[in-house]
Amino acid sequence: MGQENKNNSAQKARSGSNAVRMIAALLAVGVLSGAVLVLVYKYATPKIEMNIQGEMKRAIEDIFPDAVKIEDAKDEKIFRIKDAGGKLLGYAFIAEGNGYQGTIKLMAGMDPGLSTLMGFDVLESQETPGLGAEICGKEFRGQFKGLSITHPIEYVKNKKPGKPYEIQAITGATISSRSVVSILNGEIEEVRKVLKGGK
């Protein structure tokens, strides 16, 4: 009996110390990994921030090659773009919406009369590489340069677009193409309202 008790308590003690060991080990790994991640985060975040800022500036300059001055118009989503002489080139705006996988964030530009699209650039997207990701490609984006936006943009599949407000969807990535079109259509309306309401 006494022997058994001893065995039991020894076992208990061992399993107790085992649990402590497990918790200690997990805690140590967790704390260390947390510390490492803090360092990584500190190193990377300012660079990532800069990348995003640079990306936005590059996107605007891509749409408006003569852009010199970028001013906030109304809020932080619409920008007034001026050239070196101070002449208004148009408006740039950020448009966001759902894509095939996650959010698509675009920078787009309109002429001062708000009737023609100057083009767009993709700031953020998680579309399938090689397929939906082609919305970032020159071929697809080129179609939006000078597109008429007095009528909502529409897309066609597997044929050349016939009307001035039509673009051709990417083969194998209709959903991504359609998302871009509807994101732009929605935001163009919004921007119009905001700009006209202010004048």
Place this chain on the structure above:
Amino acid sequence: MIKDFTKGLWKENPIFVQVLGMCPTLAVTTKALFGFSMGMATLFVVVSSSVVVSLIRRFVPKQVRIPMFTVVIATFVTAADYFLKANFFQISKALGPYVPLIVVNCLILGRAEAFASKNNVIRSFLDALGMGIGFTCALVILGSVRELLGSGTIFGYMIMWEGFTKWVIMILPAGAFMTLGILVGVFNMINSKVNRNKIETHGVR
């Protein structure tokens, strides 16, 4: 010791022989550059986590080894993801969610559990390095074939002639499966030929 390194390149190649880590393999190899970047990120994670796992293997209680290895792996994956975002913004944008998904690549946990937790640091390092390079090579080959046929380029350089009809299916998921299947077949063909030659020259079975 050399074998620890070379087995990952050919005899136990993670993709062509072990068929591990298929999610990134099939998803990102639409272009050779994406395959290469994914391979390098995975190489970094598998090497660093194998080294750390091997270093701490004596302090790891058996019952909680998997969560501990996972935390180690996840730490390196997050570091790799932030590094790419900070320094290779465009590539990171193109790879999208597949860099964070390296966490669940069974190649990495597999090396930690099957090798690094039982062997010393140098052997674990060599093992992981071989596996990582084998993985990268396979991804680059897969990406090159798919990019060549699907877009006419390799690493962005035009290879095919003007007016080449792009095989769109090659950059679709189906193309990934077809290319992988054919490559595994070619791999096995070469292997069996090499083995037959060995038997003929040595005269033993």
